[in-house]
Amino acid sequence: MRPIHALACLAILGAPLSAQTPPRPPEVQKLEAFVGTWTTEGWSEASPMGPARHWTGTLKGEWCPGGFAVLRYDDERDESGRPDQTLFVVCCDAGTKAHRAFLVGGDGSSNTAKVTFGQDAMTWFWDAPVEGKHYTVRGTLKPLSADVRTYEGAYSKDGKNWKIFEHSKDTRVK
Numbered sequence: 001m002r003p004i005h006a007l008a009c010l011a012i013l014g015a016p017l018s019a020q021t022p023p024r025p026p027e028v029q030k031l032e033a034f035v036g037t038w039t040t041e042g043w044s045e046a047s048p049m050g051p052a053r054h055w056t057g058t059l060k061g062e063w064c065p066g067g068f069a070v071l072r073y074d075d076e077r078d079e080s081g082r083p084d085q086t087l088f089v090v091c092c093d094a095g096t097k098a099h100r101a102f103l104v105g106g107d108g109s110s111n112t113a114k115v116t117f118g119q120d121a122m123t124w125f126w127d128a129p130v131e132g133k134h135y136t137v138r139g140t141l142k143p144l145s146a147d148v149r150t151y152e153g154a155y156s157k158d159g160k161n162w163k164i165f166e167h168s169k170d171t172r173v174k
Contacts, residue, residue, distance in 0.1 A: 024067055028092045030099070030117045033144040034061040034070040042151065042168025048130045049137065049155055049165055053078045059170060068092060090115060101126075113139075120144065128155065138162060147172040 038059040046052040057076030064071050069091035076084045085106030092099050099115035101124055113126035121142035128135045135155045143149055153166035 022067075025092075025097075027097045027099070028068050030122075030144075031070045031090055031092065033122060033141070034072050034088075034090055035063060036061060037173040038170040039173055040074075040076065040151075040168050040170045042166060044153070044166035047155065047163065047165040048133065048135060049128065049153070055079075055084065055168075057084075058173075064089070064091075068094065117144075133157070141170075 039056070040059055041054075041056045043054045044050065044052060055076045055078045057074065059072060059074050061070050061072035063069075069089055072088040072090065074084075074086040074088065078084065083106060087104045089102045090099065091101075099117065101113040101115050103109075103111045103113065103126070111126045111128075113124040115122065115124045117123075121140050122144055123138060123140045125136055125138050128137045135157060136159050138154045138156070140152045140154075141149055149170050151166075151168040151170065152164055154162040154164045156162045
């Protein structure tokens, strides 16, 4: 792990470096789905979340020091070559056993998401204020155990009626 990665994990999580990594409990082992390198290709339609676009890119995830969080880098480019980069820290709170994700965009944006794991999918929810309106975004990634997985993004004004606005397909490289 590069030193800057370790510092990012420590700064966000406030976790000290330890010489030994304790065994990961089952709720933490679920984060393994984010570890590795993936290629991604996707599209979105025009929506309050942004313009229609097609993108390709690379997703790289690695365990943070201590082994209780994953640091993931998303490096995508749309058809015009415009970059879209995001840094994620996905973790499991040791006390509550709740999963969360902290997101920082290459444009300086940031957000926190609640993460849940189901039988064959991982779903996260975050707030997305857009031009004075409030939306909730739901992202669903499945299946988590395969070398090929799909992502679907949807938004809602009321948390009940959802409109799908993006899809992607990720393929494990290593």
